[in-house]
Amino acid sequence: MRLSIYRFNPETDLKPRMQDYELAPEAGDKKLLDALMRLKTIDDSLSFRRSCREGVCGSDAMNINGRNGLACLTPLVGLKEPVVLRPLPGFPVIRDLIVDMTQFFAHYHSIKPYLINDTVPPERERLQSPAEREKLNGLYECILCACCSSFCPSFWWNPDKFIGPAGLLQAYRFISDSRDTATAERLAYLDDVYRLFRCRTIMNCTEVCPKGLSPSHAIERIRQALVRESS
Amino acid sequence: MRLFLGQRAWVLQRVTALVLLFLLALGAATLLTGPPLDYERWHALATSTHGAVLIVVFFAALGLHGWIGVRDIALDYIHAPMLRLALLAVVGVLLFAIVIRVVLTMAAHFAGGA
Structure with a gap:
């Protein structure tokens, strides 16, 4: 198979370049990450992140043939050649396919991604009804791979101010949690022309989420919650 | 102006739409x-009274909707504060002038008793 991969080493390169590779996948190579791992044995200077290799850690998010995805979940079969691999768009490149996610996680931390409940804790645990727990489905599964935020034009335009689809999906995960008592504070924080309302409902986030989640739907629900809160 | 921040502008844009x-x-x-x-x-x-009122309402909604839309585009693409302020001021004055012109035209018609 043929691959064309974005290469950039800040220590030696003035500007990035695309490097072509020819690779013969072996029988066990099913996913794009398998091919990249095999390529790494040929060219050990190629840098990319990976860890769990099964779509749980979100480390190997990259732009694959113009579309963000996880290398470990992308089948080799059906990939158009040459397979063009680039780092996540809109993120500063550290080296090759590795991007700097500092700002992405700063946005994530800004929405206080943990349960806030000032009431006296019960002896064992805060129970939820099945219906209350059901509301978290489609939200808690986010692995923070950044495929969505990196494919969002609103995030490209204002990466320092717009929280982005991943952060907003996580924000709604806690807003909709029956055990959380800080809904009003969370909504007040999000009621901002940049943090939430830069979303133009382009829906690239929902289109590329490798876990099949819908950040745009979560953003819409936050907007509805804001309207309900203020009416 | 708090009216045009966060969800209020978003709601206004949808209501005017x-x-x-x-x-x-x-x-x-x-x-x-x-x-x-x-x-x-x-x-x-x-x-007619109904027609005139609806025309004024239409242009007022159009002006408000248009300005919020231009503001959204400016917030996305124009990051220099003074340039953005100047653009929003110019567009705001133009849209406001259109609405005032419509109101004055209607008012002049009814004042003239035609």
């Missing part, structure tokens, strides 16, 4: 039904 949609549909239905549209009928529609 609904107003515009309703008035456009109403206008289309009015024009497509009844006798052929000539100058006399157009004049009568525009200068």
Whole structure:
């Protein structure tokens, strides 16, 4: 198979370049990450992140043939050649396919991604009804791979101010949690022309989420919650 | 201006969009039904009390909707504060002038008793 991969080493390169590779996948190579791992044995200077290799850690998010995805979940079969691999768009490149996610996680931390409940804790645990727990489905599964935020034009335009689809999906995960008592504070924080309302409902986030989640739907629900809160 | 921040601008944009949609549909239905549209009928529609009020409401909603839309584009693409402020001021004045012009035209018509 043929691959064309974005290469950039800040220590030696003035500007990035695309490097072509020819690779013969072996029988066990099913996913794009398998091919990249095999390529790494040929060219050990190629840098990319990976860890769990099964779509749980979100480390190997990259732009694959113009579309963000996880290398470990992308089948080799059906990939158009040459397979063009680039780092996540809109993120500063550290080296090759590795991007700097500092700002992405700063946005994530800004929405206080943990349960806030000032009431006296019960002896064992805060129970939820099945219906209350059901509301978290489609939200808690986010692995923070950044495929969505990196494919969002609103995030490209204002990466320092717009929280982005991943952060907003996580924000709604806690807003909709029956055990959380800080809904009003969370909504007040999000009621901002940049943090939430830069979303133009382009829906690239929902289109590329490798876990099949819908950040745009979560953003819409936050907007509805804001309207309900203020009416 | 708090009115144009966060969800208020977002709600205003959608409310004005609904107003515009309703008035456009109403206008289309009015024009497509009844006798052929000539100058006399157009004049009568525009200068009736209901017609005049709806035209003013339409242009007011259009001005507000347009300004919020331009503001959104400016927030996305123009990051220099003074340039953005200048653009929003110019567009705001232009849209406001259009609305005032419509109001004055209608007011002059009714004041003249025509």
